[in-house]
Amino acid sequence: MFLELSGLSRSFDGTKVIRDLTLNVDQGEVVCLLGSSGCGKTTTLRLVGGFLAPDVGSVRVDGVDVTRLSPEVRPTATVFQSYALFPHLTVAGNVAYGLRFVGVARREAEGRVCEMLDAVGLSDQGDAHVDELSGGQQQRVALARALVVGPKVLLLDEPFSNLDANLRLRMREEVHQIQRRFGVTMLFVTHDREEALAFGDRVAIMREGSLSQVGNPQEVYRHPADLYCARFLGHVNELEVGGRRLLFRSEDVLLGREGGLTGRVTDASYLGPIWEYRLDVGGSEVVARAPRQCRYTRGDTVPLAIAETFSV
Numbered sequence: 041m042f043l044e045l046s047g048l049s050r051s052f053d054g055t056k057v058i059r060d061l062t063l064n065v066d067q068g069e070v071v072c073l074l075g076s077s078g079c080g081k082t083t084t085l086r087l088v089g090g091f092l093a094p095d096v097g098s099v100r101v102d103g104v105d106v107t108r109l110s111p112e113v114r115p116t117a118t119v120f121q122s123y124a125l126f127p128h129l130t131v132a133g134n135v136a137y138g139l140r141f142v143g144v145a146r147r148e149a150e151g152r153v154c155e156m157l158d159a160v161g162l163s164d165q166g167d168a169h170v171d172e173l174s175g176g177q178q179q180r181v182a183l184a185r186a187l188v189v190g191p192k193v194l195l196l197d198e199p200f201s202n203l204d205a206n207l208r209l210r211m212r213e214e215v216h217q218i219q220r221r222f223g224v225t226m227l228f229v230t231h232d233r234e235e236a237l238a239f240g241d242r243v244a245i246m247r248e249g250s251l252s253q254v255g256n257p258q259e260v261y262r263h264p265a266d267l268y269c270a271r272f273l274g275h276v277n278e279l280e281v282g283g284r285r286l287l288f289r290s291e292d293v294l295l296g297r298e299g300g301l302t303g304r305v306t307d308a309s310y311l312g313p314i315w316e317y318r319l320d321v322g323g324s325e326v327v328a329r330a331p332r333q334c335r336y337t338r339g340d341t342v343p344l345a346i347a348e349t350f351s352v
C-alpha cells in the first residue's frame with residue numbers, strides 16, 4: 041500500500057477524537073473521507089500531513105514511516121479550506137514558495153511554476169496579486185502551490201466549500217483532470233456525500249473518530265455497512281411488508297407500477313430534474329424520487345413497486 045494509516049489515535053484534553061483508525065490507500069487512488077461535522081476528518085488529515093502527532097499509531101508513505109516527520113519534510117502537501125495563500129506575494133510567488141524549502145535551483149523552479157500555472161489554467165495570471173483573484177482562481181493557486189513540490193500524497197480539506205454550486209462542480213472536474221494527469225494519490229475530506237461519491241475511487245465513511253465503512257461509491261451506496269452509513273449517503277425508506285422489514289432508497293420506488301403496494305401522496309416537491317414525493321403507505325411514510333414525467337398531486341392514490349432493497 042502506498043499510504044498506510046495504522047491504528048491512529050489522538051486525544052485532545054482527555055477526549056479521544058481519533059480512535060484506532062486504519063486506512064490503506066493505493067498509489068494514484070483518490071479516497072474521500074466523508075463524515076458529519078466534528079467526526080475527526082480534519083484531525084485525520086492533519087495527522088497525515090504532519091501538523092499533529094498521533095498518541096498511538098503510524099503513518100507510512102511509499103514504505104517509509106513518516107509519523108515523526110514535520111510537514112515540510114513529509115512527501116505530502118495540503119490544500120486547506122481557507123487556501124492559506126500569502127496576500128503579499130504574486131500568484132507565481134505563492135506557487136514558488138514551497139520550492140524554497142526543497143532546494144530547487146532558480147531556473148528549474150521557474151520552469152516548474154510555469155508548468156503548474158499552465159496545469160491550473162493561470163498561465164497569464166502569474167504577476168497578479170492573489171487578492172485580485174476570484175475564489176475559484178485562488179483555489180487553483182492553492183492547488184498549484186501544493187502540486188509544485190511533487191508530493192507523493194495530496195491532502196485536500198473541503199477545498200470547494202467556499203465556492204458557489206456551479207463553480208464547485210467545475211473545480212471538482214478540473215481537480216479530477218489534474219489528479220489523473222499527475223497520477224497523484226489523494227486523501228480528500230468532505231462532508232458532502234455527492235462530492236464524495238463523484239470524486240472518490242473509494243469513500244471512507246467516518247463516525248466519531250473511526251471508519252464505519254470503506255468501499256467504492258457503488259458499494260457504500262448500495263451495500264451500506266449499517267444504518268448510519270446508509271442514512272449518511274441518502275434517504276432510507278423502511279417498510280414492513282408481509283412481516284419483513286424492507287430497506288430501500290427513494291429512487292427505487294417505482295410509482296405507477298403495480299407491485300402489490302399502494303400509497304397516498306401527502307407532499308410533492310419539484311427539484312428540477314425530478315419530483316420528490318412523500319407517500320403514506322399503510323401508515324408508514326415513504327419518500328419516492330421520480331422523473332419529471334411521473335406527475336402526481338397531493339391526495340392521489342398511486343400503485344407502487346420497489347425495484348431494489350438492501351440489507352444491513
Ligand SMILES: Nc1ncnc2c1ncn2[C@@H]1O[C@H](COP(=O)(O)OP(=O)(O)OP(=O)(O)O)[C@@H](O)[C@H]1O
Pocket residue numbers: 052053057075076077078079080081082083084231
Ligand atoms: N486543536 C484542538 N484542540 C482541541 N480540540 C480539537 C482540536 N482540533 C480538533 N478538536 C476537536 O476534535 C473533534 C474533531 O474535529 P475535526 O476538526 O477533526 O472534525 P471534522 O470532522 O473535520 O469537522 P468539520 O467538518 O466541522 O470540519 C471536534 O470535537 C473538535 O472540537
